[in-house]
Amino acid sequence: MQSPWHADGPWLRCSLHAHTTNSDGELAPRALARHYERAGFDVLALTDHWHRSEAPSGDRLLVLAGVELNCLLPGDRDGHVLGLGIERDPSELAGERLELAPTTEWITDAGGVAFLAHPYWTGATPGTLELPETVAGIEVFNAGCELEVGRGLSAVHWDELLEDGRLCGAIATDDSHHPGFDSVHAWTWVRAERTREQVLEALRSGCFYASSGPAIHDVTREADVVEVHSSPVRSIMLVSGRTIGAAVNAGRLGYRHGGDVLAESDEGLVVRAKLRIPDGARHVRVEATDVSGRKAWANPIPV
Ligand SMILES: [Zn+2]
Ligand SMILES: [Zn+2]
Numbered sequence: 257m258q259s260p261w262h263a264d265g266p267w268l269r270c271s272l273h274a275h276t277t278n279s280d281g282e283l284a285p286r287a288l289a290r291h292y293e294r295a296g297f298d299v300l301a302l303t304d305h306w307h308r309s310e311a312p313s314g315d316r317l318l319v320l321a322g323v324e325l326n327c328l329l330p331g332d333r334d335g336h337v338l339g340l341g342i343e344r345d346p347s348e349l350a351g352e353r354l355e356l357a358p359t360t361e362w363i364t365d366a367g368g369v370a371f372l373a374h375p376y377w378t379g380a381t382p383g384t385l386e387l388p389e390t391v392a393g394i395e396v397f398n399a400g401c402e403l404e405v406g407r408g409l410s411a412v413h414w415d416e417l418l419e420d421g422r423l424c425g426a427i428a429t430d431d432s433h434h435p436g437f438d439s440v441h442a443w444t445w446v447r448a449e450r451t452r453e454q455v456l457e458a459l460r461s462g463c464f465y466a467s468s469g470p471a472i473h474d475v476t477r478e479a480d481v482v483e484v485h486s487s488p489v490r491s492i493m494l495v496s497g498r499t500i501g502a503a504v505n506a507g508r509l510g511y512r513h514g515g516d517v518l519a520e521s522d523e524g525l526v527v528r529a530k531l532r533i534p535d536g537a538r539h540v541r542v543e544a545t546d547v548s549g550r551k552a553w554a555n556p557i558p559v
Pocket of ligand 1: 324
């Protein structure tokens with residue numbers, strides 16, 4: 257997986273899951289694009305249900321055509337899959353709900369990148385998901401699912417995949433249907449030039465991180481130590497296998513477990529920390545949480 261902190265190019269703030277009047281969203285595609293452009297985004301993927309939506313890109317905002325398809329997950333569950341950057345019309349599938357693998361094969365054949373949407377909201381059982389190689393990753397956080405029913409965070413689903421050795425990336429999204437109310441809550445920072453091809457390639461290769469607030473400025477690894485530089489946060493964690501990990505927490509009595517704070521902000525929050533990779537770890541991922549409970553999630557590093 258390509259580390260975005262060891263890549264070249266600008267950081268692009270990307271909204272990768274949003275609906276328009278072409279399915280159950282409130283704004284037409286052009287109006288939604290203007291909304292995200294004004295909000296300071298660099299990339300918007302339109303992901304209507306079973307409809308390939310498009311809008312012109314602006315001076316700043318690159319618009320990607322996309323789709324959200326239904327598929328069959330194990331246990332006869334209804335899954336949702338994002339197809340970002342597709343160049344073919346999903347009407348080819350005639351609304352047929354296929355299993356995850358053929359669904360995501362169609363997406364990749366259509367030139368797109370596939371991410372499994374909101375597994376917690378869907379009801380997928382953690383530890384039972386199998387991601388075919390045609391799936392680039394999952395949504396670790398979906399703001400709409402959080403705002404509506406409190407099932408936006410799918411970190412357990414992600415960690416169980418990682419525990420199984422399936423080192424995939426994770427994005428954070430709005431899944432906006434009512435812009436202004438359910439938009440600009442979660443996004444994905446992609447490190448790439450602002451072209452369709454470069455953004456899709458970065459999404460395929462893991463060259464991004466997800467956020468609902470904090471910024472992660474740098475993640476570097478040397479031997480068994482990971483150093484993280486972030487915006488001011490109350491904690492930085494190394495999440496790893498079951499029962500193992502490392503963490504630093506802010507404050508005079510801030511708990512340290514396998515890590516040290518290297519620098520604090522004026523308010524005493526953590527901005528730089530080093531964390532030791534625990535014995536037995538096969539992978540680690542960095543997670544930062546700010547004082548409002550908003551998070552940033554970096555993609556896994558194999559150990
Ligand atoms: Zn969905
Ligand atoms: Zn959706």
